[in-house]
Amino acid sequence: MTLDDPLPRSFDGLASRVDATGFRSVAFTSALAGEGVSTIALGTALSLVALRSEAVLLIDANWIQPSLTEDAQLASAPGLADCLAGNTDAASAIRPGSRSRPAFLPIGDRTAARPTLRSLASLLTRDLANYSTAIVDLPPVLAGESFVLSWAALVDQVLVVLREASTPLPQVREALGKLGNATNAQIVLNRTVPQSGSATAALRAVRT
Amino acid sequence: MRPYLATARRYWWVLVMVLAIIWGAGLVAGYVEYASTYSSEATVWVHRAPQDLGAANPDEPNLPLLQTSASQQADLLNQLLQTKSFLRDVVRKTALGPSIEAQTDDGAALDAIAKHFKVQALGTNLISVSYAAHDPRTARDMVVAALAVRGERVAAAGTAATTAVSTLYQKELDLAEGKAVAAQQAIDEFNASHSGDLSSTDQEEWARLRLTLDLANVRVMDLRNRIDQAALAPAILDMSGLEFQVVDEPREEGAPHGGTRPALTLAGVAFIAGLALAALLVAIGTVLVDHVAGPADLVRLGPARLFATVPRVGRAGGTSRDLRAMLAAVAFADGRPDAEATKT
Structure with a gap:
C-alpha cells in the first residue's frame, strides 16, 4: 500500500485543514478510549507528509496505551519519556522520516518521567524546533487528564476525536470541560458516512 | 463495546440497585423456600408390577421392556401421578381435599401437587415415594394417601380383570353344563329304548354316549375350578403383601428438608434474570443515550466547533x-x- 491508495487518503481532508490553518503542532485526544485517536494521528501525519514538503514529526504521547510505539515495534527503544527525564536527547530518540514517511518519537520508558508543562515546553522549543509540523497522539482526557493538559497548553490546536453515532455526548461535554475554554479544542468526527465530492483532491491539485 | 462500558459506568448505581433488588429477592425467596419445605418419604419393597397395570413402551407396544421390579413400580406410580383422577383421589384423602374440590378448575392445583411428588427406584426391588410441602403433616398425608390410592387402583384393576375372566368362564360353564345335560338326556333315552342284552353296535353307541357325558362333566368341573381360582388368586396375593410392602412408613419431619433444589433454582433464576436485566438496561441506555448523530449535532457541544470529519x-x-x-x-x-x- 502506498500513499496513493484510498486508505491513507481518507485523512487528506483532515490534513488539508491542518495545512490550511497553518497549525505547526496539533494534538489528538478523545473523551473515551477506542475512538480512533492513534489511527487518525497516524493517518494525518502520513497525509501531511504528502501535503507539506517539510519534515513532519509524529509523537506518541499516550502514556496509557502507546499503540503507535507498539505498531512501530519500538517498545524498548528510548523515546519521549526518556527525553523528558533527561536520559537521552531527542535527536537520538527520534526515528528519522523520509519524503513519504513522518519522523517518529516513541513513548520510551513511561516510568522515567511524566509530561510537565516546563519539560514539554523545553522539549518543543529546543529539541523539536527543527520539525515544522508535530502531530501528537494523546490518551483519552477522561482517563488520562494529567497527561493531556500540559500538551494542550503548548500545542497550536487540540482536536478531540469522537465517533459519529457512538460517543456519548455527556462524556464529550465532560472531556471538553476538563480541557477548559482556553484550549479552544475542536472536534474531529470520526467514521462518518462518506460524502461525495471532496475538496481534498482539489486542494492537492492546486498545491502540486 | 466501549460505549456499553461507558453506559455501565455512568449508570452503575442503577445497575447496582437493580441487581441488589433482584438478587436479594432471589436469595430471600430461595431461603424461604428452603426453610419452609418439609419432605416426607416412604420406602417400599416391591416384588413385581401387577400385570394388569404393567408398563409398556408407548412407542413400541410389542417390544418387551427389560425393567426391574422397582423401575416398573416406579414407572407405574409416576404414570398414575400424571392422571388427575388419581390425584383427586389422593387429595380427597388429605386435609387439602375440601379446598381443591371447591375450585371450579382444579387442573392447575393438581398439576402443582403432582410436581411435588417424587418417585424413584432405589434398587432392583426398592422404591421411594416422597412429597415436599410447606407443612410436614401435609407431606406425610400425601405420601400415605398416594400409596393407599395406588393400592385401591391395583385392587380395582385386579377385581375388574377377575370379573371379566369370571364372566367368560361362566359363559363357557353354562355351555358345558348344557352339553352335560344333553349328554345325560341322550343316555337316559338310550336306556329307555334299549332293554335286555345289547348288540355290539348298541354297546358301542352306549359307550360313545357315556364318553360324551364324562367329557362334559370333566369340562364342567374344570371350569368351576377356574372360576374359583380367578376369584381367589388376587385376594390371596393382596393378603400376602408380597407385591408392595412399605418398609419405611412416611413420617412428619421436624426440620425443613427437601427444598434445596427449588431454593437453588429460585436463586439461580434470580441471578440470571438480574444479569439479563442489567445487560438489557445497559443496551437500552447505550442506544438511547445522547450521542452525536452527525456534524449538525455538534452545535449541542457549545463553543467546540467541528474541525474536520x-x-x-x-x-x-x-x-x-x-x-x-x-x-x-x-x-x-x-x-x-x-x-x-x-x-x-
Whole structure:
C-alpha cells in the first residue's frame, strides 16, 4: 500500500485543514478510549507528509496505551519519556522520516518521567524546533487528564476525536470541560458516512 | 463495546440497585423456600408390577421392556401421578381435599401437587415415594394417601380383570353344563329304548354316549375350578403383601428438608434474570443515550466547533484494525520508520 491508495487518503481532508490553518503542532485526544485517536494521528501525519514538503514529526504521547510505539515495534527503544527525564536527547530518540514517511518519537520508558508543562515546553522549543509540523497522539482526557493538559497548553490546536453515532455526548461535554475554554479544542468526527465530492483532491491539485 | 462500558459506568448505581433488588429477592425467596419445605418419604419393597397395570413402551407396544421390579413400580406410580383422577383421589384423602374440590378448575392445583411428588427406584426391588410441602403433616398425608390410592387402583384393576375372566368362564360353564345335560338326556333315552342284552353296535353307541357325558362333566368341573381360582388368586396375593410392602412408613419431619433444589433454582433464576436485566438496561441506555448523530449535532457541544470529519473507510471485509495495520505498514515500514532512508 502506498500513499496513493484510498486508505491513507481518507485523512487528506483532515490534513488539508491542518495545512490550511497553518497549525505547526496539533494534538489528538478523545473523551473515551477506542475512538480512533492513534489511527487518525497516524493517518494525518502520513497525509501531511504528502501535503507539506517539510519534515513532519509524529509523537506518541499516550502514556496509557502507546499503540503507535507498539505498531512501530519500538517498545524498548528510548523515546519521549526518556527525553523528558533527561536520559537521552531527542535527536537520538527520534526515528528519522523520509519524503513519504513522518519522523517518529516513541513513548520510551513511561516510568522515567511524566509530561510537565516546563519539560514539554523545553522539549518543543529546543529539541523539536527543527520539525515544522508535530502531530501528537494523546490518551483519552477522561482517563488520562494529567497527561493531556500540559500538551494542550503548548500545542497550536487540540482536536478531540469522537465517533459519529457512538460517543456519548455527556462524556464529550465532560472531556471538553476538563480541557477548559482556553484550549479552544475542536472536534474531529470520526467514521462518518462518506460524502461525495471532496475538496481534498482539489486542494492537492492546486498545491502540486 | 466501549460505549456499553461507558453506559455501565455512568449508570452503575442503577445497575447496582437493580441487581441488589433482584438478587436479594432471589436469595430471600430461595431461603424461604428452603426453610419452609418439609419432605416426607416412604420406602417400599416391591416384588413385581401387577400385570394388569404393567408398563409398556408407548412407542413400541410389542417390544418387551427389560425393567426391574422397582423401575416398573416406579414407572407405574409416576404414570398414575400424571392422571388427575388419581390425584383427586389422593387429595380427597388429605386435609387439602375440601379446598381443591371447591375450585371450579382444579387442573392447575393438581398439576402443582403432582410436581411435588417424587418417585424413584432405589434398587432392583426398592422404591421411594416422597412429597415436599410447606407443612410436614401435609407431606406425610400425601405420601400415605398416594400409596393407599395406588393400592385401591391395583385392587380395582385386579377385581375388574377377575370379573371379566369370571364372566367368560361362566359363559363357557353354562355351555358345558348344557352339553352335560344333553349328554345325560341322550343316555337316559338310550336306556329307555334299549332293554335286555345289547348288540355290539348298541354297546358301542352306549359307550360313545357315556364318553360324551364324562367329557362334559370333566369340562364342567374344570371350569368351576377356574372360576374359583380367578376369584381367589388376587385376594390371596393382596393378603400376602408380597407385591408392595412399605418398609419405611412416611413420617412428619421436624426440620425443613427437601427444598434445596427449588431454593437453588429460585436463586439461580434470580441471578440470571438480574444479569439479563442489567445487560438489557445497559443496551437500552447505550442506544438511547445522547450521542452525536452527525456534524449538525455538534452545535449541542457549545463553543467546540467541528474541525474536520474522517469518513468511514469501506473496503470489502476490511475493519478498522486492517486500516490501522495498513497505515502502520506505510509509516513504520516493518517497524522501522527509517527503513527506507537506510536502504537508500
